[in-house]
Amino acid sequence: MLLKNEGDTEKLAKRLVKLSKKDNAVICLNGDLGSGKTTFTRYFIRNFFKSFEIKEIPSPTFTLLQVYEHEGITINHYDFYRLKNSSELFELNFGEAVTDDVCLIEWSDKFEEILPNDRIEINFQIKSKVSRSVQIALRGKFKNQKY
Secondary structure, eight states, X not given: OEEOSHHHHHHHHHHXXXXXXXXXXXXXXXXXXXXXXXXXXXXXXXXXXXXXXXSOOOOTTTTSEEEEEETTEEEEEEEOTTXXXXXXXXXXXXXXXXXXXXXXXXXGGGGGGGSOSSEEEEEEEEOSSSOEEEEEEEEGGGTTOOO
């Protein structure tokens, strides 16, 4: 799928919000630096919590995790880029989060062995300054879902 601009990225995020609201989702985001992972995440979180204005959605590259909560729903935004091994995720409550909450994970391919079977994978590839190619794989319980 080709995302010609940020508007297309937001449309994709909105479609995946609908899927995620039916059932807690783990969305794995992979691709080079600057390929659109954090931009997608910002659109996803803003559209998920439409009735709640979130002023800032920073990249968790340095904090490793940003948590957003509203009306009993939690979205965990992880960034595995700086992690050396998957054992570091224990301190970030990863095991519980992937079963109970919505999780967006940038650079998830670093630790594929710890990812749940039920997940959505999005791989971003830079095509031009504004366009991105994305490949989406629905795994486990999401396999037959429409987005």
